[in-house]
Amino acid sequence: MVQELVNYLIxxxxxxxxxxxLLLFVLLLLVARAATRRLRAPAPEAGARSAPxxxxxxxxxxxxxxxxxxxxxxxxxxxxxxxxxxDPAVSATHARIxxxxxxxxxxxxxxxxxxxxxxxxxxxxxxxxxxxARITLGATTLTFRDGxxxxxARGGASQGTPP
Numbered sequence: 001m002v003q004e005l006v007n008y009l010i011x012x013x014x015x016x017x018x019x020x021x022l023l024l025f026v027l028l029l030l031v032a033r034a035a036t037r038r039l040r041a042p043a044p045e046a047g048a049r050s051a052p053x054x055x056x057x058x059x060x061x062x063x064x065x066x067x068x069x070x071x072x073x074x075x076x077x078x079x080x081x082x083x084x085x086x087d088p089a090v091s092a093t094h095a096r097i098x099x100x101x102x103x104x105x106x107x108x109x110x111x112x113x114x115x116x117x118x119x120x121x122x123x124x125x126x127x128x129x130x131x132x133a134r135i136t137l138g139a140t141t142l143t144f145r146d147g148x149x150x151x152x153a154r155g156g157a158s159q160g161t162p163p
Contacts, residue, residue: 055067055145055146055147056068056071056106056144056145056146056147057144057145058075058083058135058142058143058144058145059142059143059145060140060142061140061141061142065145066083068082068083068097069082071097071098071099071106072096072097072098072099073096073097073098074093074094074095074096074097074111075090075094075095075096075097075135075137075142076090076091076092076093076094076095076111076137077090077091077092077094078092078093081093082097083142085137085138085140087137087138087139087140088138089114089115089137089138089139089140090113090115090137090138090140091111091112091113091114091115091137091138093111094110094111094113094117094137094138095108095109095110095111095113095117095135095137096108096109096111097129097144100128103128105128105129106128106129106144106146107126107127107128107129108124108126108127108129108135108144109125109126109127110124110125110126113137115137115138117135117136117137118134118135118136118137119133119134119135119136120133120134121134121136129144129146130144130146131144131145131146132144132145
């Protein structure tokens with residue numbers, strides 16, 4: 001009888017150790033998975049936080065002016081765009097204006113539009129926006145106005161060229 005009890009305890013201790021080991025393994029797996037998710041999470045985009053507020057705006061054809069309340073801002077046909085354009089040649093989300101922390105400049109990028117993005121008549125995917133830049137999306141040309149409150153370029157150097 002004692003031998004059976006010893007065998008039972010040994011078997012149960014082994015089983016208890018196995019269960020404890022499996023639970024520890026699962027816990028470590030969950031912790032590692034959560035840490036990996038944090039590492040793989042996309043970093044906030046350069047323009048994800050709003051750049052300093054200013055009198056940034058776009059002038060529409062016909063002279064109407066639309067303020068950009070903050071950056072990033074989207075241009076397109078979609079009702080959720082910051083600036084909604086009623087041009088069938090403009091994509092739903094055609095372009096995005098944002099503040100690039102690295103360049104310390106307001107920039108624009110094409111959001112994989114069908115008809116492309118042009119700045120001052122030149123096709124582009126990404127570009128620095130300067131005051132009075134002409135932005136062409138589809139058949140619509142806008143004029144970008146910058147009130148000048150963007151932080152200066154680092155080290156007093158001129159603003160860099162877009163990536």
